[in-house]
Amino acid sequence: MSDTRSLPVPDGLDGMRVDAGLSRLLGLSRTVAAALTEDGRVALDGRAAIKSDRLTAGSWLEVELPEPATDAGTAGIAGPQEVVAGLGVLYADDDIVVVDKPVGVAAHPSPGWTGPTVVGGLAALGYRVATSGAAERQGIVHRLDVGTTGVMAVATSEHAYTALKRAFKERTVTKRYHTVAQGHPDPSSGTIDAPIDRHPKHDYRFAVVADGKPSITHYDTIEAFRAASLLDVRLETGRTHQIRVHLSALRHPCVGDLAYGADPSLAKRLRLERQWLHARILGFDHPADGRRVEFTSPYPPDLAQALDLLRE
Numbered sequence: 001m002s003d004t005r006s007l008p009v010p011d012g013l014d015g016m017r018v019d020a021g022l023s024r025l026l027g028l029s030r031t032v033a034a035a036l037t038e039d040g041r042v043a044l045d046g047r048a049a050i051k052s053d054r055l056t057a058g059s060w061l062e063v064e065l066p067e068p069a070t071d072a073g074t075a076g077i078a079g080p081q082e083v084v085a086g087l088g089v090l091y092a093d094d095d096i097v098v099v100d101k102p103v104g105v106a107a108h109p110s111p112g113w114t115g116p117t118v119v120g121g122l123a124a125l126g127y128r129v130a131t132s133g134a135a136e137r138q139g140i141v142h143r144l145d146v147g148t149t150g151v152m153a154v155a156t157s158e159h160a161y162t163a164l165k166r167a168f169k170e171r172t173v174t175k176r177y178h179t180v181a182q183g184h185p186d187p188s189s190g191t192i193d194a195p196i197d198r199h200p201k202h203d204y205r206f207a208v209v210a211d212g213k214p215s216i217t218h219y220d221t222i223e224a225f226r227a228a229s230l231l232d233v234r235l236e237t238g239r240t241h242q243i244r245v246h247l248s249a250l251r252h253p254c255v256g257d258l259a260y261g262a263d264p265s266l267a268k269r270l271r272l273e274r275q276w277l278h279a280r281i282l283g284f285d286h287p288a289d290g291r292r293v294e295f296t297s298p299y300p301p302d303l304a305q306a307l308d309l310l311r312e
Contacts, residue, residue, distance in 0.1 A: 005204060007061045012264035014057035018042060021055045022063065024258060024273070032114050036063065084121030090151060090295050095160035095287050097127055100297045101152045103274055107143035115146070122154065129154055130161040141165050142238065150177070150279025151297040163287035168238065174283035174294065177233040177243055178222070180276035180306065181252040182263060184229050188221040192246040196239045205259060206241045208249045215239045217246045225310040227266060228255055243277060255306070270306040278303055
């Protein structure tokens with residue numbers, strides 16, 4: 001089986017090679033994007049594309065994404081075992097494993113993803129996780145976007161899975177992100193309360209829509225630069241792409257987030273190839289004994305470098 005997607009080429013990708021553009025649009029590695037093109041799975045304005053073709057803003061890409069291969073039963077996790085470069089373990093016990101997710105890694109296998117996953121990486125490291133949940137996402141109680149880095153918890157016992165899923169549903173989990181937003185939000189601290197659902201025209205994106213799901217984001221400015229602001233963001237709800245959508249609606253998109261209207265020239269100056277968005281802190285009551293635990297992820301090198309360039 002496969003998943004075919006039609007994607008408009010945003011202004012920020014104008015003139016970019018097809019394989020590089022696919023990598024940016026879908027969060028694929030450059031190698032996977034090139035392989036899809038070479039296999040004849042990519043069309044540009046209705047004709048078969050080659051990886052060196054150049055994109056034009058407003059044109060359309062059609063991409064046929066294969067189903068990911070699975071190897072159920074490996075270390076109790078559905079999905080292939082794979083050593084995931086940069087996947088760090090911040091904490092582990094009999095109930096939970098807390099990881100530092102690198103960029104370019106999905107939480108779990110899905111129909112549109114052929115790259116590395118957290119569940120596959122944990123399997124390769126020998127971790128056995130909870131078997132609760134759908135087969136492809138066992139142990140996964142929350143997710144981060146492929147292009148978002150940072151702290152993420154995975155349940156390793158059935159009790160922990162149930163407890164953590166309930167905690168996320170009841171909003172007792174602390175989820176704090178750091179992001180660099182274009183410009184300077186006014187006020188510098190505030191709350192965005194705007195419903196989110198799938199974009200009415202683009203399936204792979206989300207948007208603020210009148211009849212969407214309730215979505216609440218709180219933000220505070222940590223540091224202001226000439227062209228952007230470093231924000232501390234706290235999520236009250238957990239919608240897909242919530243921070244990216246809300247900041248875009250505020251007209252201050254995450255720097256580097258071309259899918260949601262960021263200025264590509266600023267990302268280029270900061271040598272940034274994805275959105276500046278990092279899951280900084282995750283806190284919750286431990287499923288075993290109820291004690292409050294909190295984990296912090298340091299900035300990865302590309303985000304730290306972008307901050308240094310902004311400060312200069």
